[in-house]
Amino acid sequence: MIVPRTRLLFWFALITLPLSLVGAMASSALLSLAGTLAFILLAIVDATLSFGALRGIRVELPDTIRFSKNREGAIEVTVTHSGAANRNMRVGLALPTAFQSPHEDLTTMLPHDQQQVRLIWPCLPQKRGQFRLETCYLETPSPLGLWAWRDSVPVSSELRVYPDLSRERNNLAALFLNRGSFGVHAQRQIGKGREFEKLREYMPGDSFEDIHWKATAKRGRPITKVFQIERTQEVYVLVDTSRLSARPARPLESAADQPEPTETILERFITAAMILGLAAQKQGDLFGVAAFGSQMHTFVRAKTGKMHYGACRDALYRLEPERGNPDFDELCSFLRLRLRRRALLIVLTNLDDPVLSENFIKNINLIHRQHLVLVNMLRPPAAHPLFSNSNVSSVGDLYRELGGHLLWRDLQELEYALQHRGVNFSLLSDEKMCVDLVSQYIGVKRRQLL
Known part of the structure; x- marks a missing residue:
C-alpha cells in the first residue's frame, strides 16, 4: 500500500x-x-x-521469547534485505495489549553493504500467560520521499510471560545461594530412615524389630537390617484453578487499601509452586505438578533436572482460573491410580466454602493413608477471632467482625477434621506464603515423615 x-x-x-x-x-x-x-x-x-521497494525484505523473530511479569524485556528483530541500496525503514510490531513499549515503531537504515540489521525492541509485559506475535509492519520512503510504501509481513513468535520470582528469591536467598541447602546439613536428621540399605551382623544395642529373621535362620546367627535416610523423595504441588482462585490475593494489613489488587490467588499459587520446584531441585528431590479444577488440567510426573523444571514451569504459567468448582473426587481418584510410590502432596486450594470443604474431607480418605498430604490456603482477609480487631466503630464493622469470626471458626473445625485424618492444614498470609511452604517442605525432610 x-x-x-x-x-x-x-x-x-x-x-x-x-x-x-x-x-x-x-x-x-x-x-x-x-x-x-x-x-x-x-x-x-x-x-x-x-513499487517493489519492500520486495526481498524478510523479518525474523525468535521462535520463543521468555519474559517475567512486570520486568523489562526486549524482542530482537532481524531484518534481512538484498542490499541493493541504502534505504530508511520504519518497523512496527503488533504487540499484544498486555505488553507496554516506549516505542510505537523503530526507524533504521538498511545499508547496501550489510544484508542483516538487528533491532532491539524494549517492552514490559504486565500479564502472565502465552501470547503470539504474528504480524510485522514495514514502511520505506520513495526515492524522492514524497510517498511511503507500506506492507505487512507475517512472523511467528511465541511470547511466554512467567511470574516474577525475584521477591520470593530475595526472601529465600539462603536457599538459592550455592552455600549449602538452606541449613539442612547443619540440622540433625530425626529418625533412622525408612529406606533399606543393607544387612549386617547383629550388634549390641540393635532393636529387635530390625532383625531380619529369614536371614538369621539361614545363616544361623542374628542378622540386622540397616536403613538409610531417604535422599530422593517425590514432591507434588497440586494447584487449584477453580472459580475461588480467581479472587484477589490481598494482604491482611492492606486489604482495605488495595481495592483493585493486580494479583489473584491463582497467581500466588503458581508462584509458590515454582518456588517449591526450585527448593526441591536444590534438595535433590523429584518434583512434579498437577493443576485441577472441574477436571484434571495438567499433570507432570515427578522428575529432576533443569529441563524438567522448565517443563513444570511451562505447564504452570498458562493456567487461568475457570468458572466451575473443583472436583476433588476426580483429583483423588486420579492420584490414587497414578501415584504408586509414597509422596509428599502439597495442595494449594480454597476451602472457605463449606460445601467444598465437606467434599474435600470426604474424598481425601482415598489418598491420605498412602501419601503425606499438606493442605494450604491463603487466609481470607476477614477470617480472624472475635475481638482481635480493635478498630470497630460502627454496627457494620461489628457484623463484619462477627462474620469473620464464624468463617475463622469453620476453618478451625476443618483443621481439626483434617488433623484427625493425618492431614496438615495451614492458613498462610500472602507475604510469607512461599517462605512458609518451603519451611513445611524442609521440616518434612528433616523429620523424615515420608
Missing part, C-alpha cells in the same frame, strides 16, 4: 498555491498549468519508482 508523506503535502501546497494565484491572470494561465502538471508528473514518477 502506498500513502502520501508530509513532504508531498508540503511541496504540493508550496508549488500549486502560488501557481494558482499566478494562473488567475490570463497571460500566466498556461505557465501555471504547466508547472502544476510537471509537479503531478514528478509525483507519479516517484510513486512508480517506489
